[in-house]
Amino acid sequence: MGNIVHSKTYFSLMKIPNKFLSILFLLFAQFTLVAQVIRGPYLQSVSPSQAIVRWRTEQATESKVVFGDSPNKLNKSVESAQKVTEHELLISNLKPNKKYYYTIGDSKNLEPATEKRFILTAPKLGSTQPVRIWALGDFGSGSKNQLEVKNAIINYTKNHRPDAWIWLGDNAYSKGLDEEYQRKVFPIYQEDFFQNLNLYPAPGNHDYAGKHDPAEPPYFKIFNMPVQGELGGVPSGNESYYSVNYGQVHLVSIDSELMEPKGLQVMDGKGAQFEWLEKDLASNKLPWTIVYFHKPPYSKGSHDSDTEKDMVKMRENVNPLFEKYKVDIVMAGHSHVYERTHPLRGHYGINNTFDASKHIVEKTSAPNEYVVGKEGQGVIYIVNGSGGQLGGQREGYPLKSSIYSNNKIGGSMILDITKSKLEAVWLGSDGEIHDRFSITKK
Numbered sequence: 020m021g022n023i024v025h026s027k028t029y030f031s032l033m034k035i036p037n038k039f040l041s042i043l044f045l046l047f048a049q050f051t052l053v054a055q056v057i058r059g060p061y062l063q064s065v066s067p068s069q070a071i072v073r074w075r076t077e078q079a080t081e082s083k084v085v086f087g088d089s090p091n092k093l094n095k096s097v098e099s100a101q102k103v104t105e106h107e108l109l110i111s112n113l114k115p116n117k118k119y120y121y122t123i124g125d126s127k128n129l130e131p132a133t134e135k136r137f138i139l140t141a142p143k144l145g146s147t148q149p150v151r152i153w154a155l156g157d158f159g160s161g162s163k164n165q166l167e168v169k170n171a172i173i174n175y176t177k178n179h180r181p182d183a184w185i186w187l188g189d190n191a192y193s194k195g196l197d198e199e200y201q202r203k204v205f206p207i208y209q210e211d212f213f214q215n216l217n218l219y220p221a222p223g224n225h226d227y228a229g230k231h232d233p234a235e236p237p238y239f240k241i242f243n244m245p246v247q248g249e250l251g252g253v254p255s256g257n258e259s260y261y262s263v264n265y266g267q268v269h270l271v272s273i274d275s276e277l278m279e280p281k282g283l284q285v286m287d288g289k290g291a292q293f294e295w296l297e298k299d300l301a302s303n304k305l306p307w308t309i310v311y312f313h314k315p316p317y318s319k320g321s322h323d324s325d326t327e328k329d330m331v332k333m334r335e336n337v338n339p340l341f342e343k344y345k346v347d348i349v350m351a352g353h354s355h356v357y358e359r360t361h362p363l364r365g366h367y368g369i370n371n372t373f374d375a376s377k378h379i380v381e382k383t384s385a386p387n388e389y390v391v392g393k394e395g396q397g398v399i400y401i402v403n404g405s406g407g408q409l410g411g412q413r414e415g416y417p418l419k420s421s422i423y424s425n426n427k428i429g430g431s432m433i434l435d436i437t438k439s440k441l442e443a444v445w446l447g448s449d450g451e452i453h454d455r456f457s458i459t460k461k
């Protein structure tokens with residue numbers, strides 16, 4: 020039936036003189052030529068009251084975002100007349116914890132709105148509503164494992180989507196180039212996550228191409244971090260590190276690669292980033308704290324925390340701070356495995372110096388169910404670095420301090436957090452939960 024209609028149109032067009040056909044074509048092109056969107060849309064710096072929508076087009080055009088309460092009722096808009104290929108529009112005066120459908124375009128054309136294209140603003144600061152966080156590390160490799168880990172999360176969260184997405188660094192292999200983000204990151208997560216999930220990333224050594232100068236990585240051009248305290252933490256004013264209050268959890272993203280002008284890194288235990296970290300942790304009033312960054316203080320996977328200087332220094336100089344401020348979870352990547360320690364305190368030496376009777380500080384109501392009173396517990400250190408890359412094992416694996424490790428299968432973590440309980444699962448690329456634990460605060 021469709022073919023018949025098509026051929027009738029074809030024959031009727033054949034009767035029109037060429038000159039008129041050309042005019043017709045030009046008119047047609049005028050009304051239908053939509054600049055091709057080649058990246059995004061993706062959401063950045065989403066707070067209780069604002070969101071940044073970004074996308075990239077092949078040709079330079081104006082920018083427009085329309086938004087509203089349903090895909091059929093996009094009755095508000097923001098726009099910019101400047102012709103650009105990198106589009107970035109701030110939508111402000113939004114209400115907290117509210118879903119706004121949106122779509123993007125230029126002054127003449129808009130992409131179709133869909134059910135999956137929406138902004139869910141962050142909860143009102145201090146809100147006790149439960150939140151779900153997806154933590155993903157070392158993923159942008161273009162591997163089969165990357166797709167399988169993503170698909171397992173899509174399936175696991177289909178009836179309860181994540182509210183926020185944290186990245187543990189090494190987001191695009193192998194040099195963090197824009198072109199690598201374009202091939203191995205954006206297309207993989209665009210449809211299900213980039214256009215509707217609130218992303219709070221951290222960079223890794225590959226995003227810095229093995230260097231330490233924050234002026235270089237495309238990471239800082241591609242992403243906008245909430246560095247002005249938009250989400251309640253101490254303003255950092257530096258896109259390398261920042262914090263976010265999301266429901267009852269204080270999320271702190273730090274940068275294990277950044278070298279400050281005086282040559283200092285956070286693992287030196289001094290310098291601007293370290294000072295900000297201490298100030299931020301000291302100011303936190305929320306019951307839960309998760310600090311995340313790339314290079315872990317403990318690992319025996321593809322990296323060795325006994326011998327690699329950055330990891331040794333992180334453990335010696337920064338772990339005491341995590342313990343002092345009763346951080347609940349420290350999460351990293353870098354090692355392409357999964358490793359979870361017991362709640363620890365005071366274990367700053369190499370793996371062989373671990374002494375369970377001295378370093379484990381925990382109370383449990385059942386295996387892997389921790390109960391924390393006013394005195395606090397130790398810090399649980401997690402390596403969650405197999406979201407795309409996978410495998411590796413150094414002498415001494417698994418860590419003596421580890422309660423569960425897995426270097427055979429890739430995966431990522433889902434954390435469900437209420438005011439008094441945190442539940443975490445490590446979901447493998449096979450769709451199975453391989454590790455789970457909970458912390459209850461009295």
Ligand SMILES: [Fe+2]
Pocket residue numbers: 189223224225313352353354
């Ligand atoms: Fe790494």
